[in-house]
Amino acid sequence: MTNWCVITGGPSSGKTTTVNLLRDRGFSTTIEHARHYIDLRRIGGETVDEIRARQREFQRGVLEMQLKQEAALDPDQVVFLDRAIPDSLAYYRFLDLEPDPRLLQALKTVSYKKTFLLDLLPLESDYARTEDQADQQTIHRLLTEVYTSLPTPVIRVPVLSPDDRADFIVSSL
Template sequence: MSKFIITGGPGAGKSTLIEALRAAGFRCFDEISRQLIQQEVASGSQCLPWIDLDCFARLALKGMITDHKRASTFGQDQALFFDRAIPDIIAYLRVGNVPVDALFQQAVQQYPYQPTVFVAPPWEAIYVNDAERWQTFAESCALHDAIVETYQQLNFTLLELPRISVAERVDFVLSTVSQYVPMSIGTRNSSTKLN
């Protein structure tokens, strides 16, 4: 199977694109960090990115590895989409000035993705804060830059998503993905939602 990452700074339209791809019938994996923040806040935990980034990063890594393993159980002819992936954790640690443990670098090698990665650029017109997105737009831009630098250092090829409608972004992604995976009915599963 082909595991495609959609990344970028907070509020750039990644999750909206993932939802549109899911609605089009593709298997998608939601952003782990948003789920973890909700879970940790509800439990009263201190393992949150603005309190203990190292602890949070390790939880996120565990979740991303679990998703990667789940994805590996699907057919070889399927295009799978991930809202962020293991390299994003490294970028967030770097921005937070937290040492990057070797286990994160090892995980990138052990759990590979497609080398072509879609990156959503900062887009102030659509940027909003919510319960899981506390960063300012300037901080989102800084995270975007760190994410791009990290993926490039890890030898991924970044393909910037244009600032166009969600439907046009879906077409852009699928046009690119079709170079790797035939876009036949066998690559989709409209009844499956993965979290």
């Protein structure tokens, strides 16, 4: 088992805010790859609509980034991941896409110390987040199903202030 802890939840659940607070407290963290993928493609001249129109390509690109990132991490180091490989399965299911074979293979070997599933906050839209409230809830449900099917403890993080959420997670290590 690794010493990695996943921070996950549906869109607009405060994942990145929480991960950034943990980073500010001295913990090692990762970035959220869907947003990073979008940002890289936008730099290349594509619009978010163009990127999102090719969902299979988008999901594969995000998965590839996640696979590379997790392969490069030290399994003994405590790291908080802003989403992880299993999130991809939830999104493939949400989009009704056949999961990539590399994803299915990776899911057989993923190993996390704990998964922190953040309760949803009110949906806030931005340039990269295109889901509506129904999508937000469906994705959160799918993430819950995926992570509870894995042999990793899942800890639900209630709606609290950002600092209190970070405190809750640190005290649950």
